[in-house]
Amino acid sequence: MAIELPALPYDRTALEPHISGDTVDQHHGRHQRGHVDRLNAMAAGTAFAGLELEEIVRKAQGAMAEHAAQAWSTAFYWSCLKPAAAGGGGEPEGALADALAVAFGDVAGFRAQFTATALRGFGAGWIWLLRRDDGRLAIAATPHTVTPLTGSDTPLLACCLWEHAYFLDYRDNREKYLDAFWQLVNWEFAASRLG
Ligand SMILES: [Fe+2]
Structure with a gap:
């Protein structure tokens, strides 16, 4: 059976005004x-x-x-x-917040490190929050189409850093796009992947 394009988990305009x-x-x-x-x-x-x-x-x-x-x-x-109206953004809770604090000092530290890594000037690619084999959390940037699936890490969170993800809304301003990402981040989803 062919792979199907999955429907979006929300309406096409539900991420506005952060992502159009x-x-x-x-x-x-x-x-x-x-x-x-x-x-x-x-x-x-x-x-x-x-x-x-x-x-x-x-x-x-x-x-x-x-x-x-x-x-x-x-x-x-x-x-x-x-969607922000449905509870996107804000702060993580529970085990995820604790694990982020262990790895990055606190949630603000994680956000800052993830954003700085995303802005570090490489071209198209992805940035991930990963759970390593030993349970530690880590941030990794991958070029182009590379995913953590080909290794042993479990992805908890991803942000697309291809320009098509933000050029219409923010031109080449990746920093504004990262700000938008934090307004929409789905912490519950990341927590559900923590295992
Ligand atoms: Fe993309």
């Missing part, structure tokens, strides 16, 4: 859909047809792996956001 409906349309309807379509076209008739998306990310090589990774990471990214 036009950006969501382009990111979900054009970029993410394009990766899903190209992945399906490449996987058809091969041993990858019928595999789960995560499994294709882990096992494929070359362009198929890149389309699969972008399709998976972008779906993950939508889950990392939550």
